Amino acid sequence: MQTTSWEDEFREYVTARGPALLRAAHQLTGHPLDAEDLLQNALTKTYLAWDRIEDRNALDGYVRRAMVNINISQWRRRKLEEYPSDELPEPAAHDPLPAPEIHEALEQALRELPERMRAAIVLRYYEDMTEPEIARTLGISVGTVKSTVSRAMAKLRTSLGLS
Structure with missing residues (x-):
């Protein structure tokens, strides 16, 4: 299978900028595995829009903006499972057995x-x-x-x- 020049260009971009973008994703998510998923999703969006991005110097900004937007969308979808309370729960009783x-x-x-x-x-x-x-x-x-x-x-x- 032969790749086109823009696919090679995209591959070179990911190879060169991937570690820095992963650090940014980690700062957004706070968890290494979530950061990898977030970066992968953002790079997928970037790959699909590659031919529409005219300013190649703005690629980092494009990918970072995609990561922020994806992360915000995930926050909105996430169901709040813990609710804040004015009172602290009673301390747990000691375990009956080790x-x-x-x-x-x-x-x-x-x-x-x-x-x-x-x-x-x-x-x-x-x-x-x-x-x-x-x-x-x-x-x-x-x-x-x-x-x-x-x-x-x-x-x-x-x-x-x-x-």
């Missing part, structure tokens, strides 16, 4: 659950399946999945001394 022992206790408590409860918990929390997926897998209704998981969690909390 970390290695809690895992052993949890495994033991899981083994003591009835088979359907254990299956529902494992599918829900270990396999990260949705309630409808669990219902299809176990051949039960979604309502039965919900009540089974709820009862199983209550038994686990009691077994682990968390209730």
Whole structure:
């Protein structure tokens, strides 16, 4: 496959300016992996508009502006999952068991659950399946999945001394 001169020019630009643009993306996102994604999206937009960009000296500004716009769009789409509060939450109670022992206790408590409860918990929390997926897998209704998981969690909390 033969590349055109503007594709070579774009490739040279990315090779030369990529590290500096990645640093700018990292400053925008605060996270290295998000910065890579942001830069990739901005470079994709730049690639698609390459033939319309007349001033090649303004390429960095074009890419940076694209990164800012993409980042703002992502902020707007993001759902706010944490809400500020005037009151601090109560401090967490001390763990009933140290970390290695809690895992052993949890495994033991899981083994003591009835088979359907254990299956529902494992599918829900270990396999990260949705309630409808669990219902299809176990051949039960979604309502039965919900009540089974709820009862199983209550038994686990009691077994682990968390209730």
